[in-house]
Amino acid sequence: MTTTEASTAHDRASILLVDDMEDNLIALEAVLGSLNEPLVRARSGEEAMKALLRQSFAVVLLDVRMPGMDGFETASNIKRLDQTKDTPIIFLTGSEGDGGYAFRGYATGAADFLTKPFDPWVLRAKVNVFIDLHRKNRQLERMLAQEQKQLGEFAERLAAVEDEVAHGDQRDNLEMRQQLTRMEELLAEMRRGRQ
Numbered sequence: 001m002t003t004t005e006a007s008t009a010h011d012r013a014s015i016l017l018v019d020d021m022e023d024n025l026i027a028l029e030a031v032l033g034s035l036n037e038p039l040v041r042a043r044s045g046e047e048a049m050k051a052l053l054r055q056s057f058a059v060v061l062l063d064v065r066m067p068g069m070d071g072f073e074t075a076s077n078i079k080r081l082d083q084t085k086d087t088p089i090i091f092l093t094g095s096e097g098d099g100g101y102a103f104r105g106y107a108t109g110a111a112d113f114l115t116k117p118f119d120p121w122v123l124r125a126k127v128n129v130f131i132d133l134h135r136k137n138r139q140l141e142r143m144l145a146q147e148q149k150q151l152g153e154f155a156e157r158l159a160a161v162e163d164e165v166a167h168g169d170q171r172d173n174l175e176m177r178q179q180l181t182r183m184e185e186l187l188a189e190m191r192r193g194r195q
Contacts, residue, residue: 013058013131014038018048018074019092020066024116028061031120032127045069049077052084058134059111059127064093064101075108088130090123092116151190158183 015037017028025041032039037058042048046069048060060078064071071091078084088111093101102113112126158180 012038013134014040014055015127015131016040016042016048016051016057016060018042018045018060018066018071019063020044021063024063024092031123035124035127035131037131045071045074045077048074052078052081052087057087059130060087060089061123061127062089062091062110064091064105072104072108075105075110079109088133090114090126090130092118151187154183154187154190158187 015032015035017025017032017039019025019028020043025043029039029041040051040055040057042051044066048062049069051057052060062071062074066074069077071093075089075091078087078089089109090112091101091105091110092114094116105113111130114123114126
């Protein structure tokens with residue numbers, strides 16, 4: 001596997017489809033299949049929570065009306081957990097109701113709210129936005145981890161130079177202290193840039 005293939009595999013953005021109706025899950029898979037991202041099904045709020053605790057998702061498409069734990073309660077539980085609180089949720093509902101559904105959905109932390117039947121192009125476009133955000137966040141996390149590793153290595157080199165200055169020959173001390181000062185300034189600048 002090449003580095004690009006490994007990076008692409010690492011950047012896969014799973015999508016969680018939550019609906020108690022088989023026909024609705026099939027429709028969602030048909031609409032989103034062309035995105036070539038993993039689609040994970042959950043037939044209840046409880047199943048959705050289990051899936052969310054097993055892996056991360058770029059976005060959750062969540063039906064409002066389900067027996068047992070409905071979409072609003074599921075969304076509240078998702079937003080309550082540190083592990084899942086930042087997972088975007090798009091609510092899907094089969095009835096427009098009195099507008100209270102949309103208000104309640106946004107109040108529980110939904111990123112968006114769509115009424116069925118939804119426009120497939122609109123749904124794909126909205127999901128694509130969250131896929132792109134998911135990938136960019138993963139790339140940023142990898143970059144920050146690499147930068148942290150480099151900062152650690154630099155700090156180790158700095159400590160070694162400080163040790164040499166403390167135990168070195170007096171002739172070399174002035175040059176080494178100047179080098180040490182430059183390294184400390186660079187390390188402080190790197191840390192400020194990271195923040």
